[in-house]
Amino acid sequence: xxxxxxxxxxxxxxxxxxxxxxxxxxxxxxxxxxxxxxxxxxxxxxxxxxxxxxxxxxxxxxxxxxxxxxxxxxxxxxxxxxxxxxxxxxxxxxxxxxxxxxxxxxxxxxxxxxxxxxxxxxxxxxxxxxxxxxxxxxxxxxxxxxxxxxxxxxxxxxxxxxxxxxxxxxxxxxxxxxxxxxxxxxxxxxxxxxxxxxxxxxxxxxxxxxxxxxxxxxxxxxxxxxxxxxxxxxxxxxxxxxxxxxxxxxxxxxxxxxxxxxxxxxxxxxxxxxxxxxxxxxxxxxxxxxxxxxxxxxxxxxxxxxxxxxxxxxxxxxxxxxxxxxxxxxxxxxxxxxxxxxxxxxxxxxxxxxxxxxxxxxxxxxxxxxxxxxxxxxxxxxxxxxxxxxxxxxxxxxxxxxxxxxxxxxxxxxxxxxxxxxxxxxxxxxxxxxxxxxxxxxxxxxxxxxxxxxxxxxxxxxxxxxxxxxxxxxxxxxxxxxxxxxxxxxxxxxxxxxxxxxxxxxxxxxxxxxxxxxxxxxxxxxxxxxxxxxxxxxxxxxxxxxxxxxxxxxxxxxxxxxxxxxxxxxxxxxxxxxx
Numbered sequence: 345x346x347x348x349x350x351x352x353x354x355x356x357x358x359x360x361x362x363x364x365x366x367x368x369x370x371x372x373x374x375x376x377x378x379x380x381x382x383x384x385x386x387x388x389x390x391x392x393x394x395x396x397x398x399x400x401x402x403x404x405x406x407x408x409x410x411x412x413x414x415x416x417x418x419x420x421x422x423x424x425x426x427x428x429x430x431x432x433x434x435x436x437x438x439x440x441x442x443x444x445x446x447x448x449x450x451x452x453x454x455x456x457x458x459x460x461x462x463x464x465x466x467x468x469x470x471x472x473x474x475x476x477x478x479x480x481x482x483x484x485x486x487x488x489x490x491x492x493x494x495x496x497x498x499x500x501x502x503x504x505x506x507x508x509x510x511x512x513x514x515x516x517x518x519x520x521x522x523x524x525x526x527x528x529x530x531x532x533x534x535x536x537x538x539x540x541x542x543x544x545x546x547x548x549x550x551x552x553x554x555x556x557x558x559x560x561x562x563x564x565x566x567x568x569x570x571x572x573x574x575x576x577x578x579x580x581x582x583x584x585x586x587x588x589x590x591x592x593x594x595x596x597x598x599x600x601x602x603x604x605x606x607x608x609x610x611x612x613x614x615x616x617x618x619x620x621x622x623x624x625x626x627x628x629x630x631x632x633x634x635x636x637x638x639x640x641x642x643x644x645x646x647x648x649x650x651x652x653x654x655x656x657x658x659x660x661x662x663x664x665x666x667x668x669x670x671x672x673x674x675x676x677x678x679x680x681x682x683x684x685x686x687x688x689x690x691x692x693x694x695x696x697x698x699x700x701x702x703x704x705x706x707x708x709x710x711x712x713x714x715x716x717x718x719x720x721x722x723x724x725x726x727x728x729x730x731x732x733x734x735x736x737x738x739x740x741x742x743x744x745x746x747x748x749x750x751x752x753x754x755x756x757x758x759x760x761x762x763x764x765x766x767x768x769x770x771x772x773x774x775x776x777x778x779x780x781x782x783x784x785x786x787x788x789x790x791x792x793x794x795x796x797x798x799x800x801x802x803x804x805x806x807x808x809x810x811x812x813x814x815x816x817x818x819x820x821x822x823x824x825x826x827x828x829x830x831x832x833x834x835x836x837x838x839x840x841x842x843x844x845x846x847x848x849x850x851x852x853x854x855x856x857x858x859x860x861x862x863x864x865x866x867x868x869x870x871x872x873x874x875x876x877x878x879x880x881x882x883x884x885x886x887x888x889x890x891x892x893x894x895x896x897x898x899x900x901x902x903x904x905x906x907x908x909x910x911x912x913x914x915x916x917x918x919x920x921x922x923x
Contacts, residue, residue, distance in 0.1 A: 409443070409445075410443065410445055410446045410447075413439075413442075413443055413446050414446065414448065414452060414453065414456060415456055415460075417439075417448070417453065417456075418453055418456030418457045418459075418460055419460055421453065421457055421907070422457050422460050422461060422464070422906065422907060422910040422911070423910050423911060423913075423914040424911070425911070436448060454900070454902075454903055457903060457906055457907070458902060458903070458906055460906075460910070461905075461906035461909065461910055464909075464910055464913060465909070468515065468909075468913050469541055469542065472503065472505075472515075472541065472543060472546070473541075473542055473543070473546075475505065475507075475508075477505070477546075477865060477868060477869060478546050478547070478548040478869050479503045479504070479505045479543065479546050479547060479548070479872075480503065480504045480505065480547075480548065480549040480550075480551070480869070480872050480873045480874060481501065481502065481503055481504070481534075481547055481549065481550045481551070482501075482502050482504060482550070482551040482552065482874045482877045483499065483500070483501050483502075483530065483534060483550065483551075483552045483877070484499075484500045484502075484552075484553070484877040484878060485497050485498065485499055485500070485522060485530075485553075485889055486498045486500060486889055486890055486891060486892040487888065487889035487890075487891065487892075488891060488892055488894070488897055489888070489891070496521065496897075497521070497522045497523065497524075497889070498519060498520065498521060498522060498892050498897065498904075499518070499519070499520055499521075499522040499530060499533055500516060500518075500519050500908070501516070501517045501518040501519075501533075501534055501537050502514050502515060502516050502517065502874075502912070503515050503517055503543070504872045504873070504874045505868075505872050506850065506868045506869075506871060506872045509854070510850045510851065510853055510854035510857075510868075511850070512682035512684060512850065512871075512872065513915060514874075514912060514915075515909075515912050515913050516908050516909045516911075516912040516913075517537050517538075517541055517543075517909070518533070518537040518540075518905065518909075519904060519905045519908035519909065520533065520901065520905060521901065529561070530561055531561045531562075531564040531565045534550075534565055535565060535568055538569075544568075544569055547569055548582070548869065549582055549583075549584055549731070549873050550562065550565060550566075550582060550583055550584065551584040551585075551586060551873070551874045551875065551876070551877055552583075552584075552585075552586060552877065553585075553586040553588075553589040553877060554585060554586075554589060562582070562583045566582050566583070569582075584728060584731055584873060584874070584875060585724060585727050585728055586875075586876050586877045586878075587677065587688060587692075587724070587728075587875045587876040588674075588678065588876040588877065588878050588879075588882075588883035588884070588885075589876075589877075589886075590720065590721070590724040591621070591670060591674050591883070591884075591886075592621050592884070592885065592886025593720055593886065594670060594717045594720045594721060595621035595622075595624075595625065595667050595670060595886060596621065596886055596887075597713075597716050597717055597720055598663045598666055598667050598713050598716070598717055599621075599624065599663065599667075601659070601663060601709075601712070601713050601716070602656075602659050602660055602663050605652050605656045605659060605660055606624075606628075608649070608650050608651070608652055608656075609627070609628070609631050609652070609660075611649060611650070612631075612640065612645075612649045612650075612651065613627070613630070613631045613634065614627050614631075617887065618887070619885055619886070619887045619888040620881070620884040620885055620886070621667070621884055621886045621887075622671050622674070622884045623884070625664060625667045625668060625671060628660055628663065628664040628667075629664055629668070631660070632657070632660060632661055632664060635652075635657055658709075659709055662707070662709055662710045662713060663713060666699075666702060666710070666713055666714060666717060669695065669698050669699075669702075670695060670717070673691050673692070673694055673695040674883065674884070676691045677691050677875070677876070678876065678879045678880060678883040678884075679879075679880060679881075680879075682850075683874075683875070683876065683879050684735075684849055684850065684871045684872070685731070685732065685735035685870060685871050685872070685873045685874075685875050686735045686736050686738060686739035686742070686849055686871055688732050688735070688875045689729075689732040689733060689735070689736045689746075689750065690736070690742070690746070690750075692721065692724075692725060692732075693750055693753060695721065696718065696721055696722070696725070696753075697753075699714050699717055699718040699721065700714075700718065702714035703715045703718055722757050725754065725757060725760070726757050726758070726759055726760055728875070729754070729760055729761055730761050730766065730769060731870070731873060731875075732875070733747050733750075733761065733766045734766065734769060734770055734773070734866075734870050735870045735871055735873065736750075737766070737770055737836075738849075738853075738863075738866060738867040738870055738871055739849055740835075740840060740841045740849075740852060740856075741840055741841045741842075741843055741844070741847060742840065743835070743836055743840050744763065744766075744767055744770075744836055745840055746840075747763045747766050747767075748763040751763040751766075770832070770866075771832070773866055774830070774832045774862060774863070774866060777862055777865050777866055778830075778862050830862070831859070831860040831861060831862050831863050832860075832862065832863050834859075834860070835860050835863045849867075849871060850871070853867050853868070853871075878890065896908060
């Protein structure tokens, strides 16, 4: 199998290992400096001696302009997709055409980039720590394949949250080399990063692939964080399995049933296996179309290749259909701009209903493959049902009515939460959010109150004592407050919204948050939980880890972390990155 980056030079991997190298320095700007200096002297022959101050001022202005330009280029590199390797001849030629006096070198550019990163990190850290709500994490491992015998892994730790404008955000906290063979354990790396960001007390979920974070790793992280924060429902929601990994494994299960036939097709029709399962399935479709047209029936083809039999072609057709059904559902949850957690449960149920139908097929092979895929799906639903269900309750098209409906569909899955248990979990989380919200209100809301004499009042009962009626009025107010219907009850009792595929759940909560102040906090946190570590086309990798950006990982350890972080932070920051 051809691996990404097989053609990379040995020097590239050396740059991956280095901490500070940023490729070689630029060798000038491509202009003849001696000719420029002669031209300057000729001009000065016609200048009066009184113009020396103007010349000095121009030189200073040029130096300042060059510094501003260098800083602007560094910002461009940090926050956009521009390559960090500024010694490119064509790039230097372009810069020289804009500013002949500007000379770029890698070391200066790197220092500027790292300075920008540190200043940006302070602002990003302040934003995360001052949000007043919890955050979700995801950890992914990317791999650069050097050749058949060497590969380099990179850990990407990200935080997911919904900002004050109800926009979904994914910010990278740490991107680094990861080598498990050198006792570089992923749980220690995650905890160290959280300590650096002062976020140990704000984390409430971790999404990972099973292949990256085993149960022992997750438990290690959970035990450390449990001492410092409030994990909801006694940490039952802490660990979230990656849905993209489940889809890939399910497709691989199906392909495995025709692995011998696929080997024939690789020799007959395509040259190599694919690392993305939807592309493998697309190639099966293409092979089926060519078979229908009789493209493999020539004597030469049958003499030179082992062409599948009619029965084998039928098995390919069945596997293609089953995997394509999974692909259609995957597109609904992965190929969206922001894959909020409420989208998963009803889409997974749609796939499950299809597989149950296929499992009852009179064709034994179709039934067998469908049952294998169904077992994989049921295992995933059982592991993640509670978090998927709570996220669905936060969808005003679903609420508890959908959970009551869907729970009956899952009665055959052992250990699945009934609808009553889901409602109890929602109420428990709600009570936790309300109690912590009251604590925050008490600590912040009364700190600025003062008596007429200017003395601060910190106790609510003391506030009532200065009102005629005192304690009696205080008890009356508290009694009325307790009898009021909670915003959770109001939210759940109101009718569900009509189904609309184009419904924007974040936009709805943005407008309705004042009406449901406490429920909206739950919605903000649970809708942000990443159900997959990757989305878009990255979600379809299943045979290999997805590759990192080659230009980024060859820029040195500090630079690649700075670039990956800054490029994720630029999205949605309300603060202005003007350095």
